[in-house]
Amino acid sequence: MPDAAMLEIVDLHAFYGESHVLHGIGLEVRQGEVVTLLGRNGAGKTTTLRAVMGIVGKRTGSIRLRGTELIGMAQHRVARLGIGYVPEERGIFSSLSVDENLTLPPVVKPGGMTLAQIHELFPNLAGRGSTQGTRLSGGEQQMLAVARILRTGADLILLDEPTEGLAPVIIEQIGRAVRALKRRGFTILMVEQNFRFAATIADRHYVMEEGHVVDMIPNDRLAENTGKLHAYLGV
Numbered sequence: 001m002p003d004a005a006m007l008e009i010v011d012l013h014a015f016y017g018e019s020h021v022l023h024g025i026g027l028e029v030r031q032g033e034v035v036t037l038l039g040r041n042g043a044g045k046t047t048t049l050r051a052v053m054g055i056v057g058k059r060t061g062s063i064r065l066r067g068t069e070l071i072g073m074a075q076h077r078v079a080r081l082g083i084g085y086v087p088e089e090r091g092i093f094s095s096l097s098v099d100e101n102l103t104l105p106p107v108v109k110p111g112g113m114t115l116a117q118i119h120e121l122f123p124n125l126a127g128r129g130s131t132q133g134t135r136l137s138g139g140e141q142q143m144l145a146v147a148r149i150l151r152t153g154a155d156l157i158l159l160d161e162p163t164e165g166l167a168p169v170i171i172e173q174i175g176r177a178v179r180a181l182k183r184r185g186f187t188i189l190m191v192e193q194n195f196r197f198a199a200t201i202a203d204r205h206y207v208m209e210e211g212h213v214v215d216m217i218p219n220d221r222l223a224e225n226t227g228k229l230h231a232y233l234g235v
């Protein structure tokens with residue numbers, strides 16, 4: 001049963017230059033939970049993940065990881081605390097092979113997954129070690145972007161729209177992998193536009209609008225909140 005707060009965000013404001021994007025948001029992710037951020041384009045979901053990693057212009061408020069304050073901490077130190085960030089653009093190096101991409105991010109903590117475990121999780125990557133990054137499909141690139149974070153020992157994973165632009169059969173594979181990670185004890189904060197997908201994975205959902213968190217819906221209350229969610233998401 002998840003309980004202790006792994007990540008606790010209180011009154012977080014974030015800015016890009018003069019642009020004030022997050023207006024005092026609060027949320028928490030407990031140890032072992034999968035939590036999603038839902039909301040329309042431009043609501044501030046990506047900025048929330050970037051603010052945790054320290055890659056926005058300026059942040060105020062509080063972001064605590066297992067009690068340690070991240071605001072004011074340098075970006076490279078945040079990663080070393082065991083947070084792995086998989087950005088929306090995935091960041092696969094096209095000139096490098098699959099194995100070179102896999103071993104690029106530095107190991108930050110003991111206990112990272114081995115290549116064999118990664119191949120079990122993502123069979124599509126097995127035997128593809130020398131394939132060049134550009135020769136992978138979008139889905140395989142997404143798997144590689146997640147896989148290389150799992151090697152580093154990070155145990156809090158921030159995923160930005162892992163299913164975006166992918167075919168249903170690939171989305172299903174990503175879903176299976178995320179559920180397997182949850183069973184292994186990973187804690188996951190995931191931006192997701194597709195709440196039907198999110199519902200198959202997450203424990204709770206936060207809804208964002210214009211830089212605010214406007215609602216929190218436990219997954220087992222999702223069905224009775226479908227109408228409200230449609231209104232929030234404009235779908």
Ligand SMILES: Nc1ncnc2c1ncn2[C@@H]1O[C@H](COP(=O)(O)OP(=O)(O)O)[C@@H](O)[C@H]1O
Nearest residue numbers: 016019021039040041042043044045046047048
């Ligand atoms: N690098 C940036 N510089 C200035 N404004 C930005 C930048 N990135 C995002 N924004 C603005 O911040 C707001 C939130 O964006 P974002 O967090 O990317 O939303 P979401 O991920 O929910 O679609 C939007 O209005 C967007 O235009």
Ligand SMILES: [Mg+2]
Nearest residue numbers: 045046088191
């Ligand atoms: Mg985004």
